Amino acid sequence: MGWGKRSILSAAVTVVCAVTVLGAPGTAFADPSPGPSASPTPPPNKDLEKVREKLDGLYHDAAVATDAYNAAEEKAKQQSARIVVLARKIDEGQQKLARLNDQAGAAARAQYRTGGVPPTAQFLLSDDPGQVLDGAGLLLQSQRATKSLISEVSSTQEQLRAYADDAADQWKKLDAERRTKAAAKKRIQQQISAAEKLESDLEKKDKERLAELEAQAALKAQTAWLDTGILKRIHGKASAQGEKAVAFATAQLGKPYVWGAEGPKSYDCSGLTSQAWAAAGHPIPRTSQEQWKQLKHVDVKDMRPGDLVIYFDDASHVAIYVGDGAIIQAPRPGRDVTVAGAGSMPILGVVRPDA
Template identity: 65%
Template sequence: MNRRRCAAAAITVVCAVTLLAAPGQAFAAPSSLLAPASIAAPAAPAAPEPAPPAPPKKTLEEIRVELDGLYARAASATDAYNLAEEQAKKQSAEIVELAREIVKGQDRIADLKDRAGAAARAQYRGGGLPPEAQLMLTDDPQLFLDSAGRFQQGQKATKDLIAELEQTQADLAAYTKEAGAQWTRLEANRVRQEKAKKEINQQIAAAKKIESQLEKEERERLLKLEEEAAYRAQTAWLSSGVLKNIAAGSASKQGRKAIAFATAQIGKPYVWGAEGPGSYDCSGLTSQAWAAAGRGIPRTSQEQWRLLPRVDIKDMRPGDLIIYHADASHVGMYVGDGAIVHAPRPGRHVTLAGAGSMAILGVVRPDK
């Protein structure tokens, strides 16, 4: 009996040890049995990653070049905006004129139809017989001859009436079609205007943001750097002997008027899209100056370059327009002695500057 009890106790102990040692089984030990060394220490906080090094600060000269690029893109977009605006004005005027022609055509068609109806009613009152049948039934020779003449005249009048009606209808259809086409072009120009306006505002806002981050002394130094860059370009241009090659021609009568107008605007601010009287962009100034001289010219610098007669720089005279940059995005008026009057860019005012202070594309003459 004692042996059985001992054996049972032994089996119980073996089973317990086996269960405790079995893989995958977990049993919580009483906390009083855990050794102090088995308690996990709290993890140390991760060290913060070092901040990336700040980008090197741009020099004022680099900022000047960056601003030049932003304002150059704004100038190109301004030209695109001004051109789209001019085309939209022209198309609006053409649509109005076409609408007048359509109304006139409709009125004319109504009048012709009334005349045709009157002829039909006259035939009905004559017994419903056509004039030629009535003519054949008369037995009066004189009446026959008189009626034959009137009949021929009536036939011609009827043919003329039909022909005029058909032509008026054709004209009306053409006016309507052209009005639709002009409306489509007008809407396309409005889309281009909005796109150009967005581009202008983006470029100017980016430039102003850069300038706003500068201290007062830095802005003053930046302006000095602009002046120095312009001076270097002007000096290089003059050193080429270009003024010696320019004929000593004087301004025309209209040219003198244009110069007088342009120089009278000195000190007024540049505003993109403006054409006076309180502010101007570059081509707004030149187009209004020549308009004051009695000579209408295209509104934008690109159109002035494309459409106005070109002259060689050696033949340049005061009053001529100098077009700048490869995309013809800027224009100034030559006033003689190697100088121009122009509206430079946003944040600046109408001023005198060296004619060679920017990259010259060519010269055009409004009154050639």
């Protein structure tokens, strides 16, 4: 799908901008300004503003813990796969060692049948020296084969020990990552539970006002970002893979945020971006922090649809840029995958998966 200056998405954003804050709680483009005939909006309640800031902090901490959980999950998957490979190698090595031991046993039995008499003695005592010479040549070959066999047995045993040590190390790491996941999961649940309790204690009108404050804060940040004239400098055109990633993200609009989820029914922020690029045929790291660390950084003015916008100093949130100053993101628990302003949160930087 195309994402030109006046794209379908741009038109959709314009429509969203025209609705009231209460009509779209949590949407970055909602316009909190009343119409000419509407009554003035009451000034923000200081207590509710503190609640909003507290909620932002709780959900941010949950996002950080979610990234830790996802990172541990990815490492655990890699370590489990490594253990499977090592187990297969150990099994193959044991089978090879058994074959080598059988060959060594056969050589020992053959030597026993000759009585272990040295070739020189066999030559002097034999009635047919020519036959002994032939036999000596075969014996020399046998000795060399035996040395080679012993060397191969030793090498195979060393490999098996190395595989076993590696497997033991991977098991230790896997156990550590499982503990990391468990601790991160506990932190996530604590932060989300605290946020949900904080919201549940509010009356309906306060919840509505809180949603309005959230939208106002997002709109204020987006407006300040747009006022820099940044859109006049952003003219990047999506790559073929970028268009596919954007199309995938667009198809997920309305699906709920669930921490640790990577589809198809729900997503967290990096679950959405990683799956969007996987659908485009270009796998990327699973977490927002690893996406920030490993993918190519580009200047904000050079970003194009399909690029990933990384947010906050700790790279704890990520969204996919879709053009016209907009992103698609999985925001936080209690929200759905949605369109928002690219500048509605503090931008750490932009990365390009298919650079």
